[in-house]
Amino acid sequence: MSRVWLPCGDYHQRYTEDQGWWQTNVIKGKMIFLLLIVFVVFPLILDEYWIGVANMVGYTALGALGVQLLIGYAGLITLGHAAFIAVGAYTSTLLILKFPWPEFILNLGLAYPISILVAAIVAGLWSVLFGLPSARVKGFYLILTTMAAQFITVDFILTQYVSKIGGRGQAFSLPPGTIKIGPWAMETDLQVYFVMITLLTLTIIMMANLLRSRVGRAWIAIRDNDIAAETLGINIIWYKLLNFFVAGFIGGIAGAFWVCNCAALSPEHFPWFLSLWLVGVILIGGAGIDGAIFGSIFMVVIMELLQMASIPLGEHYPRILFDFAFIKEMAFGLAICAFLIYEPRGLSYRWWQIKNYFNLWPFSY
């Protein structure tokens, strides 16, 4: 069965057609329209502030995609994803700052792009290391082992040792001009936006391709019933570790992007709360790649709106501004509760229902 609603007269003779990217011209049109919006229209109409917000959405989405891959596609519940983002960020930063790059690579502005790739691979391998327990444990116990990844990586290794490299205390800063892609040094938010949207698009393409291939089907089989999957001949340990690798890989990309967005780096950027936050994003977003994207947009934009609302309130109740971090966490908790009760299948399910409303027109089923 094809995954999309096919109009009458559109049928498939091969399974590859069932898994096609653009199965109908309408879908193709919609996707081209969407790409035009994000690559052309947004950069033209959004001001600096909202471009900054969009960058945060992109960062959250890159993180959430990795979590979606683990939780949503392989059933490997993780509460330590921030560790892999951190590994990516630190790998990229250290490569840019410390690696003796040959002159021509620096001139061509390839150091940062190469560092993104290396960061992704290192984060992926790091993720596999902490994925090893998944061969033995699952469910609740796996959550604990992933949390171990968080504390070992961020609170111990990064804070105690890595961030002290160079002797500048806690934070790295990347001087202007060190992050260069080709001839462009990353100076404005708009440039960062283009990096973000390119990385996000490529990541989505990679992930979607994986999910519609043998690998993706194996993951989904493991998620649905690991014993049945094993009986079908799927090497579940191999595929689980592969899932950890790809999730870490995507996390590494997110981390490397973070460097370019922030131009500074500290272990405080990757608290355990970030891991939890990303799980919240996909809980609210719902299943699928679109779920991760919807969730990121919702969470980041809602928090921004909350912040905007709190500024006028702050004139009368100054504590609101002081304690905004706590209000934010409270709102996050409330949002999760509300979603679990009223929209347990997330925003992507709502989106599906909206599409169905029109697909089934003029009927209801």
Added chain:
Amino acid sequence: MGVENLEITEDLTIPQLFLHQCKRYGRRKVAMREKEFGIWLPYTWQDYLDNVKYLCLGMVSLGLKKGDKVAMIGDNRPEGVWAEMAAMCAGAIPVWLFQDCMMEEVKYIIDHSDSKFFVGETQEEVDKALAIMPDCPKLEHVIWDDPKGMRRYQQEFLHSIIKVQELGRELDKKEPDFFEKIINEGKGDDICLLFYTSGTTALPKGALLTHWNMLSMGRNLMAVDPCYDTDDFVSYLPFAWIGEQMMSISCGLQIGYTLNFPEEPETAQHNIREVGPHVMFAAPRLYEGLTRQVQVKYLDSTWIKRKAYEVATKIGYYVAELKFKKKPVPWHWKALKYFAHIIMQKKLKDHLGMSRLRHCYTGGAAMGPDHFRFFHALGVNLKQIYGQTEIAGISVVHRDGDIKFDTVGTPLPETEVKITEDGEILSKSPSVFIGYYKNDEATAKTLKDRWLFSGDTGFIDEDGHLVVFDRSKDVMILNDERPFAPQYLESRLKFSPYVQDAWVIGDKRPYVTAVMCIDYSVVGKWADENRINYTSYPELSQSPKIYDLIQAQIEQANNDLPEPARIRKFVNLFKAFDADDDELTRTSKLRRGFMGDRYKDIVEALYKDEDNVPLDMTITYEDGRTQRIKTDIRIQEAGSGK
């Protein structure tokens, strides 16, 4: 395209045409698709040729000779068409049986047709064949296709299609030219099909059709409504029905369109929607079912959707009415029609699988004007067809833009239709059959001087349209000499989604009454929503609230009827009419005479001052088991509804 389309001549046979088309399209074009495991598996014309060739040669090596009969039974699958074509190629004569035929019918047809081979699809059909083997000594070989459950069958006369094809390959190695040689031996006036008609009376008769009959019929139909080789057609109605043969073989082979076979009979509706055929031919029952489905879904949908549906339907009806009256459609109505198309009809046609449909036909039984209007309001080009098995399916059809729903249209090219003094419809065309198999008496009665005596009565109206009008079925007279039209009333009643079937009674009676069969799924759903408990069809049908529901439907139909035609009393039958109980023909026509006898008690009670009928009768299941039913049926009165 390289090779030209072959001209249809009197010398051409179906196998010769088949060979020509296979060579013409080869591997470049898909001849048929079957939905299996979720995708539409394609078979090219080359695959089609190979399968038919080896199957044909295999059957020949098993002893199939020219003129032998091959009985076939099974769902619509590529293998069915292959077997039919293979038999034809060998010069043998295929005989199709309905899948739901009772054992007695199967035995009668196989014995009467002198079938030597039997091709069945699954274990079920093989079991049928094994059961009748002792009574049919002429039956020699049984071929099956689906291996499920066949492992332990060891009889020597049982063969799988694959094994037969292997035998064919061996023969082909020995004599590579043999296949083409036997095909070229065929002549256009050879018999190509033996068709047992589903008579409303007596035993089935076997009509003999020649290659020229079949091919000329397809050619003449497509002269009226051209098809193209890029078209899709869904083959899902029984092959034992002439209408399916006509579309799949006569037209399909000539023009080379793609046949699509559904996954299972139960999924046909869904599969039709996927394929979106360009041409469709079905009995009125299917269209009635679609209408009912739309009405029910409309009732269940949300307010905005219902309003959109209502507005678009009103516009559609108005424009369709103008077209029926052959009046020009003013530009603002055209604009409104386009609007209706956008907001509703486009999507609705998509749901029904009719968005690519160029023309679709209904035939085999009468269809009510309400249903006709419904489809034309949607913008579906639905036409009536008239014909018999004896004339290879079709002789009369509606032309585009000239549709009158009380007629069946005008004759096809090369076809003459005339009416005798008694009102009987006679037709003459190259497609008229050559006689009944082993029944000279019936042949003499039906076929006189190449004119086909249909047994139907009718007249030709002022526009040259044929109106099939049977005094015995279409008009009845109350005992005070006032006429009413039972079939028309029935089709009106069936327009209600809650009514699956209706039987209107009243001939030589003081007033009109009806026996109603509720639609189990629709009424069942209604009952669920209204918190009415029920466990089965009989119980549901007898519930007082359901009686009231059906009464409301009848009263609505009564509304715009003249006083004598209004239905005064009705009963809800405890079961739906079924062909297995001989209440319907296999093509779903009511057998009034039989029903009159079977439900004598009900009919009598309807005209007495009674509220209840005690009933005691037997019903038959598809496997031949019978069950005795004793029950009470309530009689309820219906008003005019105003």
